Amino acid sequence: MNYLSFFIRSAVVALVILGLVACGGSSGGSSNDFIGSSSDINVALQANGGSATASYDNDNAGLVNDGDTTTSTFWAGNVINDAVTIDFGSSKNISSITIYTNSTTFSSSNPDQLIEISSNGTNWRTTAQLVGGDVPCSSSSLGSGKVACTLTSRADARFIRFRVTATADIGLIQVHEIEVQGR
Numbered sequence: 001m002n003y004l005s006f007f008i009r010s011a012v013v014a015l016v017i018l019g020l021v022a023c024g025g026s027s028g029g030s031s032n033d034f035i036g037s038s039s040d041i042n043v044a045l046q047a048n049g050g051s052a053t054a055s056y057d058n059d060n061a062g063l064v065n066d067g068d069t070t071t072s073t074f075w076a077g078n079v080i081n082d083a084v085t086i087d088f089g090s091s092k093n094i095s096s097i098t099i100y101t102n103s104t105t106f107s108s109s110n111p112d113q114l115i116e117i118s119s120n121g122t123n124w125r126t127t128a129q130l131v132g133g134d135v136p137c138s139s140s141s142l143g144s145g146k147v148a149c150t151l152t153s154r155a156d157a158r159f160i161r162f163r164v165t166a167t168a169d170i171g172l173i174q175v176h177e178i179e180v181q182g183r
Contacts, residue, residue: 044180049089056082074174077164085161094182096150102174112166117157
């Protein structure tokens with residue numbers, strides 16, 4: 001093989017690789033392979049297009065996605081099944097969820113609150129439970145004022161909601177911030 005032929009073949013290979021990278025393509029695998037990718041952002045955040053509403057105390061719903069994880073501001077429900085919901089604005093491919101709350105009573109067997117995701121705002125799937133759920137966590141933790149879940153595999157969702165299912169002391173469960181990493 002002469003040098004000109006070698007040079008042309010090398011240039012073609014380089015252009016094909018460059019084209020794959022520029023278009024987001026690859027030689028294999030899928031976007032689900034990289035949970036918690038560095039390209040993920042907090043899709044729930046107001047600054048990123050997230051919009052929060054609540055079935056009760058809607059005036060304070062926006063406090064759960066304003067970027068403030070401190071305990072100074074919060075949303076709290078009033079009766080069973082009160083919920084705060086964040087609409088990401090469009091379907092997102094999510095990898096992890098973190099809820100900043102004062103509640104330490106998360107339990108899979110008898111939950112006082114549920115974290116649910118949905119693609120359409122009507123059909124909901126539970127997630128971020130310490131064990132189980134429709135969308136399981138590969139790792140999860142509870143403590144230091146937050147519940148954190150890294151999903152076993154990415155999930156498509158447009159909405160997330162925190163729903164209070166407690167039968168006593170409902171107003172004492174406070175949500176300070178909801179973060180959802182995705183793209």
